[in-house]
């Protein structure tokens with residue numbers, strides 16, 4: 181799909197049944213708790229640009245949730261901003277960001293990292309299940325002419341957790357890749373667009389999947405899982421945080437009304453809300469995936485989080501679309517379904533009923 185799988189402008193208008201949203205978690209709304217918190221923060225005045233009580237509280241929440249007393253958090257407007265500005269602060273202009281060849285940062289962000297990184301390059305690595313492997317990382321290191329100024333120098337390893345294809349790195353895998361990267365002087369970044377789904381599915385602590393595994397900074401990814409209008413960079417490395425302080429301002433990402441971003445994020449992270457929201461998306465996907473298999477459909481792989489890729493005959497796909505199901509075609513005979521915190525079990529069962537009918541017709 182030329183627009184990338186997370187463009188949500190493909191409208192299905194040919195149904196008399198209520199549409200069921202399975203295109204993208206980007207299509208979901210905001211969590212009611214987040215909306216209520218924004219309204220509650222709309223009292224009186226507060227100093228601009230983050231010098232307010234809500235932003236101070238956000239830092240406390242992040243430090244508590246990630247068990248890291250020096251963690252810093254920087255609200256930005258999108259996942260792309262979080263990734264590209266975070267990476268730019270971690271990579272010199274002559275550096276290279278290494279990532280899986282399918283990663284969102286290399287395939288779907290229009291070169292934002294290279295732009296904010298002053299020309300930093302991106303190198304895609306191979307690896308089964310859309311995961312960077314130790315062998316491919318070592319291979320990239322072996323192929324590098326270290327210290328040769330004719331060549332970009334590997335400077336950051338970026339891992340997408342979970343990947344754009346719904347597979348997950350375990351904390352042990354992140355740890356082993358991060359150890360290799362740190363040994364060669366690279367920093368380690370995570371694109372956490374759906375990190376809540378990964379933490380919820382893995383049952384690990386937020387710290388175990390991030391700094392305890394060697395991650396220096398990551399994108400929090402709140403937008404797909406309940407925030408209204410903000411994402412964030414979370415940073416454990418003070419040198420990166422120092423750069424972000426200036427880089428974000430130059431990029432226009434220091435909002436004067438930061439309190440409304442900060443309150444969204446602190447509400448999202450407080451008392452496990454983000455993980456409960458992600459758990460809904462994951463469990464409704466588990467229900468959908470097992471129903472699809474019961475119907476005899478073949479999944480590309482069992483979903484670890486909230487997305488699944490499924491082989492379906494094109495004629496059946498057309499009937500599924502006509503029944504009001506909203507999903508993406510990924511290519512001939514291949515579709516993607518994504519659940520969100522708003523997906524209900526009743527919707528999943530309704531969707532499975534329509535798919536069963538589309539197969540039978």
Ligand SMILES: Cc1ncc(COP(=O)(O)O)c(C=O)c1O
Nearest residue numbers: 186258259260284344371373403
């Ligand atoms: C894995 C991944 N990373 C980053 C992003 C970028 O987020 P945004 O669309 O908010 O810029 C997306 C969006 O779909 C994504 O799927």
